[in-house]
Amino acid sequence: MIVRIATEGQYRLADEVIERVNALDNEAVAAVEAGDQARFAELFAQIIALIRAEGAPLPEDELHGSDVIVPPPDTSFEEAKHEFTGDGLIPD
Amino acid sequence: MAGLSGRFSTVVKSKISKMLDRAEDPSETLEYSYQKQVELLQNVKKGLADVVTAKKRLQLQSKRLEDQVVKLDTQARQALAAGNETLARTALERKTTVQAELQGLDGQIAELEGQQQSMTDNQAKLQTKIEAFRSKKEVIKAQYSAAEAQVRISEAATGVGEEMADVGLAMQRALDKTENMRARAQAVDELERAGAFEDLTQLGAGEDDIDRQLRELSSGGQVDSELEKMKAELGAGGKPAGELGSGGTAGQSA
Numbered sequence: 527m528i529v530r531i532a533t534e535g536q537y538r539l540a541d542e543v544i545e546r547v548n549a550l551d552n553e554a555v556a557a558v559e560a561g562d563q564a565r566f567a568e569l570f571a572q573i574i575a576l577i578r579a580e581g582a583p584l585p586e587d588e589l590h591g592s593d594v595i596v597p598p599p600d601t602s603f604e605e606a607k608h609e610f611t612g613d614g615l616i617p618d
Numbered sequence: 619m620a621g622l623s624g625r626f627s628t629v630v631k632s633k634i635s636k637m638l639d640r641a642e643d644p645s646e647t648l649e650y651s652y653q654k655q656v657e658l659l660q661n662v663k664k665g666l667a668d669v670v671t672a673k674k675r676l677q678l679q680s681k682r683l684e685d686q687v688v689k690l691d692t693q694a695r696q697a698l699a700a701g702n703e704t705l706a707r708t709a710l711e712r713k714t715t716v717q718a719e720l721q722g723l724d725g726q727i728a729e730l731e732g733q734q735q736s737m738t739d740n741q742a743k744l745q746t747k748i749e750a751f752r753s754k755k756e757v758i759k760a761q762y763s764a765a766e767a768q769v770r771i772s773e774a775a776t777g778v779g780e781e782m783a784d785v786g787l788a789m790q791r792a793l794d795k796t797e798n799m800r801a802r803a804q805a806v807d808e809l810e811r812a813g814a815f816e817d818l819t820q821l822g823a824g825e826d827d828i829d830r831q832l833r834e835l836s837s838g839g840q841v842d843s844e845l846e847k848m849k850a851e852l853g854a855g856g857k858p859a860g861e862l863g864s865g866g867t868a869g870q871s872a
Contacts, residue, residue, distance in 0.1 A: 587750040589750055592780060
């Protein structure tokens with residue numbers, strides 16, 4: 527699967543890694559819903575670190591759409607909350 | 619993935635498909651995508667220029683504040699040497715304020731440096747993607763039927779489109795941060811205009827009592843030292859001058 531870390535770049539990830547990312551992602555969502563800022567920051571940092579460590583960066587001259595796009599590494603708690611209601615992080 | 623990243627991904631994809639939907643046939647899609655890519659590259663260049671300008675402005679401010687620190691330090695010494703501890707304290711207090719401001723500025727300059735670097739990287743990455751798109755476009759035109767070309771072009775366009783959206787996002791975030799810093803730089807400018815960091819000896823109409831006293835001390839000291847020099851030049855011939863007071867009187871207040 528191809529995963530993009532927004533504002534950073536694309537990585538190719540094995541399915542097994544995707545499952546781990548997904549599990550962390552679900553926990554991060556729960557943390558946001560619970561208003562637990564510290565927990566969210568910790569989980570989100572783990573997601574980013576996992577993708578960077580396990581993913582193979584996609585060559586820059588390859589053109590592929592991503593299967594999953596993860597918000598930018600510097601996403602704030604406020605922005606993460608906004609993800610669920612507003613227009614998301616990508617400006618028009 | 620229906621979580622955080624899933625939601626985010628959906629937003630990006632809907633924006634890209636909105637963009638692609640504007641064109642109907644393959645050649646239009648190609649043209650539209652390419653035109654968008656070039657536009658964005660121009661925007662990235664403009665954004666980068668903005669960041670560089672903001673950084674230069676902060677660097678100039680930082681330099682001015684450094685000069686103020688040196689001046690205030692010198693003035694504190696002068697005041698102390700003249701026996702006016704109150705004035706020395708005032709100068710040192712101002713020096714501390716300026717130093718705190720300086721530290722904040724230096725942190726922001728470092729952050730802008732980082733923004734500039736990542737935007738430069740983004741620009742290079744986008745340039746590479748646009749090149750890849752351009753060559754792919756030629757292959758598609760030469761080798762595929764219209765129907766197949768349509769599919770392949772929209773694949774390539776999605777890849778480039780996503781990159782464009784992403785570079786656009788990175789740029790937006792960099793500019794938002796720059797905007798915050800610009801606001802801070804402006805605040806520092808206003809403080810400067812209000813006289814908070816002004817050179818204590820070179821104030822114009824707005825000078826207060828402390829400023830005036832300090833200036834008198836400073837020029838008084840200069841007169842004294844010139845007198846001393848003159849006395850030395852005249853040699854032992856003259857009668858010994860008595861105690862020369864050093865300018866302003868300590869404790870003189872508003």
